[in-house]
Amino acid sequence: MTMIPKGLEKQFNILDFSLSSLWRRKLKNLGIMLVFALVIFLLGSFQMLTGALTNSAEAVLGNTPEITIQKMSAGRQEAIPLVYIEKLRSIYGIRAIIPRVWGYYFDESNLANFTIMAMEPDSMPDSVKLNLTLTHGHFPKNTEAGAAVIGRSVQDILGLGKRNIFSLFRPDLSLKSFNKVGLFSQQTDLLTNDLIVMNLEDARDLFAIPASMVTDLCVYVTNPTEIETIAKKIAVLLPDTRVLTKKQIQKTYQVVFSWRSGFASICLLTALVAFAILAWDKASGLSPDEKREIGILKILGWETGDILAVRFWESTVVSALAFIIGCTAAYFHVAFFDASLLKPVMVGWSVIHPSFKLLPSVTLADLLLIFTFSVLPYLGATVIPAWRCSTVPPDSVIR
Amino acid sequence: MRPCHILFIFLLLLIFIDAGLYLHARRLGQDLKDDQALQAIAVAGLGLTDLCVATEARYTRHPSVSDPMAPFMDHPGAIEHFPTGSFWNAPTNRATP
Numbered sequence: 188m189t190m191i192p193k194g195l196e197k198q199f200n201i202l203d204f205s206l207s208s209l210w211r212r213k214l215k216n217l218g219i220m221l222v223f224a225l226v227i228f229l230l231g232s233f234q235m236l237t238g239a240l241t242n243s244a245e246a247v248l249g250n251t252p253e254i255t256i257q258k259m260s261a262g263r264q265e266a267i268p269l270v271y272i273e274k275l276r277s278i279y280g281i282r283a284i285i286p287r288v289w290g291y292y293f294d295e296s297n298l299a300n301f302t303i304m305a306m307e308p309d310s311m312p313d314s315v316k317l318n319l320t321l322t323h324g325h326f327p328k329n330t331e332a333g334a335a336v337i338g339r340s341v342q343d344i345l346g347l348g349k350r351n352i353f354s355l356f357r358p359d360l361s362l363k364s365f366n367k368v369g370l371f372s373q374q375t376d377l378l379t380n381d382l383i384v385m386n387l388e389d390a391r392d393l394f395a396i397p398a399s400m401v402t403d404l405c406v407y408v409t410n411p412t413e414i415e416t417i418a419k420k421i422a423v424l425l426p427d428t429r430v431l432t433k434k435q436i437q438k439t440y441q442v443v444f445s446w447r448s449g450f451a452s453i454c455l456l457t458a459l460v461a462f463a464i465l466a467w468d469k470a471s472g473l474s475p476d477e478k479r480e481i482g483i484l485k486i487l488g489w490e491t492g493d494i495l496a497v498r499f500w501e502s503t504v505v506s507a508l509a510f511i512i513g514c515t516a517a518y519f520h521v522a523f524f525d526a527s528l529l530k531p532v533m534v535g536w537s538v539i540h541p542s543f544k545l546l547p548s549v550t551l552a553d554l555l556l557i558f559t560f561s562v563l564p565y566l567g568a569t570v571i572p573a574w575r576c577s578t579v580p581p582d583s584v585i586r
Numbered sequence: 587m588r589p590c591h592i593l594f595i596f597l598l599l600l601i602f603i604d605a606g607l608y609l610h611a612r613r614l615g616q617d618l619k620d621d622q623a624l625q626a627i628a629v630a631g632l633g634l635t636d637l638c639v640a641t642e643a644r645y646t647r648h649p650s651v652s653d654p655m656a657p658f659m660d661h662p663g664a665i666e667h668f669p670t671g672s673f674w675n676a677p678t679n680r681a682t683p
Contacts, residue, residue, distance in 0.1 A: 206589035250630035313630035535670035
């Protein structure tokens with residue numbers, strides 16, 4: 188027989204007693220554990236999903252345009268004249284200025300929003316490798332009129348099947364035909380699911396944008412350390428524009444998913460308050476049975492410390508199990524079920540539902556945060572009333 | 587069997603499941619690296635700025651390049667009515683540098 192230190196053996200005995208005590212009121216305790224695990228599951232799912240999206244954005248948005256110039260008018264973005272490019276020629280250090288036409292196409296029959304994107308791909312960085320992002324086909328050349336590369340959801344929603352020809356409406360409701368010359372790979376779904384890429388002329392024709400205008404300008408600089416300086420010079424030269432740098436774009440995704448977002452704060456605070464009420468109810472009013480049990484234990488010679496140890500183990504078992512089960516379920520939810528409970532809120536009324544392939548973000552800091560907000564208050568809320576009760580004379584509680 | 591032994595067995599089972607999930611996460615991380623390499627090419631080659639997660643409103647499809655005020659810009663006194671507007675946090679102040 189193995190020797191167990193006396194102190195440890197005593198704690199094991201108290202743990203046995205606590206578990207038996209929990210089992211006697213199994214319906215109530217399992218109910219509490221379930222609610223507790225649900226709250227932790229919700230908090231954990233939210234944090235794992237938003238963390239995964241933030242990590243994905245950080246990993247892939249490293250090559251966004253170094254500077255993006257948008258023209259502003261009356262507080263709204265509008266098309267920017269190509270002559271602005273000439274005004275920027277005087278700034279030393281600009282490597283390339285690439286005009287882009289892009290916007291949204293609302294497909295009324297399917298209620299889907301597609302993103303139309305057009306530029307001269309040959310002038311963009313990594314343009315030679317761009318065809319790797321397609322399952323088949325190629326990107327439309329400048330001279331290839333009516334050619335388009337589409338995302339997988341666009342293909343599904345337009346119901347193209349094996350057809351390659353599809354039509355979109357111009358603003359005057361005349362139809363413009365396109366020939367699908369390529370389909371984006373499933374691996375780039377997180378970025379290209381709703382994209383239709385075409386050449387500049389076709390996009391101008393589709394959106395009825397004059398030949399002298401584009402949607403925005405992408406600026407690439409020779410020395411990346413000068414991005415901020417050049418952006419300031421552009422802002423001075425073109426005061427009616429908004430100048431966005433790569434750093435600002437990347438920073439957006441560091442803050443866009445956070446506890447401060449309306450849904451997160453309302454839903455999670457509600458859950459926490461509901462749980463706090465449950466814990467407080469359990470904690471503040473020890474039932475007469477529980478009080479009698481404490482009184483009997485004291486008469487039998489148990490010390491206050493032992494009774495507290497029983498309550499501590501009970502709370503620890505309930506909250507620790509709920510924490511582990513909640514976090515494990517949250518991982519399953521995000522990794523294997525596409526975060527299906529949070530997804531409807533996250534994509535809203537979008538008709539295009541991207542299939543997420545995300546690595547749930549599990550960090551020690553997040554786990555500690557959830558632990559601190561859930562397990563510690565529960566421990567406090569159950570041990571303190573037990574201490575209050577165990578310090579009163581036993582004969583007054585069992586009578 | 588003592589009750590605490592049953593608890594330990596149950597804890598061991600949970601640890602075993604979580605260890606399996608840890609291995610799953612490592613393998614998924616490796617798979618995603620291949621995907622992310624392709625995604626980085628798409629970002630560079632097309633000048634993309636945002637993830638395609640929500641497509642219902644322009645400020646949740648392209649939060650980094652659309653107006654932070656867009657939800658309330660449709661007309662004076664407009665209120666935000668897209669569900670995703672409540673999930674996505676407003677970007678920080680993007681004043682020109």
